[in-house]
Amino acid sequence: MSTAAVTKANWWNGGKSPFNLEYGKLMMWYFLMSDAFTFGAFLISYGTIRFSQNFWPDPNVVFNAFPFAGHANLPLAFVSLMTFILIMSSVTMVLAVHAGHHNDKKGVVKWLIWTIVGGIAFLACQAWEWTHMITAEHAVLTDGTLDVIGQTTKVNPWGNPVDMAQATAALNNTSHEGLVKLAHIENQAKSFQQLGVLSDATLKGMIKLEQLHVRESGPVAFGGFFYGITGFHGFHVFSGVIINIVMLIMTQKNVFHNRGHYLMIEKAGLYWHFVDLVWVFVFLCFYLI
Amino acid sequence: MEHNTHSTEAAPHADDKAVVKRIWRTFWILLIITIIELLMGLSMYAVEMPGWVVLFLKGVICILTLAKAFYIVAVFMHLGDEIRNMIMTIVVPLFLFVWFITAFLWDGNSFRTMRNKYDKFKLEKTMPKDQKTSDSARHGFGG
Known part of the structure; x- marks a missing residue:
């Protein structure tokens, strides 16, 4: 073989991998590409349904809660934190891969641990977000009365805003049970039983309609898409954390050190970055636009 | 290798x-x-x-x-x-998304305009009040 062939690097002459890439890593890339289409199909179906609706809830209204902040209106604050955690864990992962290039076992262990911590923190945030959305109490105008619902896959409490006259009329039609639930929104300290013994007039006195932001119910598809897609993403984060934990144990047991290379960390890294990449698009579709 | x-x-x-x-x-x-x-x-x-x-x-x-x-x-x-060859095997298939996104959002928008044309009850029920007076065939994106 002439020296010219080496400098021109003709990858297709045979005798070497034309992509200059290890088999497992190449296959990880193709798996991720197919996974990108899976996520893409989910997000596009969400887009199709959203385009078919006259009204869709404003993400700034839907995602405005923060742990321990009570009813404070903090649009997109919590999801900003989640995004920051995931970007940060992507950085620690790439630093782990980088340490692996230098066979630096200590470095790999340190950065892998931080990545795992980031992944668990993200999952914890998502658990809080889901719990909050499902259990939150929102006053919704249904069939001429006021009902209190959370965000589930069957109902959506963020429809068109209702004006005060309509809300007041609906309040007068609302049953005792409905009034108890409405009063509970602003009086979380009291239990349903404590509120249940009060008279309708007392309950109505406790209900401040201006603060309840009464709405009609919104597009039902919202919950299914939100929980389905963020759940599928969360499952990827979860499996990524498991993979990283396995990588950590294997590193600690000197498996990669004895093998002479840390290519396995690179494959785990590719998966983890993909999880971050998908979040960029989930963040775009559900929280920003 | x-x-x-x-x-x-x-x-x-x-x-x-x-x-x-x-x-x-x-x-x-x-x-x-x-x-x-x-x-x-x-x-x-x-x-x-x-x-x-x-x-x-x-x-x-x-x-x-x-x-x-x-x-x-x-x-x-x-x-x-x-x-470069390896990059292309990943990037080129992703161009399918151009068709994928265009076709399906177009479809969604078509559902909306047709429903608004033939289902006036649904239009009245779902269209935000400040937009009811304006052209019902305005842009999509659900508000």
């Missing part, structure tokens, strides 16, 4: 510093783009603006997101450092 990009020998120290610097530079780029996106997203809520401005902002946010995706894939996933 030799994989010469993954030499087991440690790289020179100067090169090592450059790589780590590049990683942190990318982190700052991603963080700043995300903050700009967030500010734009919040502005749509905080400031009353005409429909075309909202659409424009959403378009800019989409483009910024694609920039973020580029940085994650090219730098964090090191795809930019691979051989």
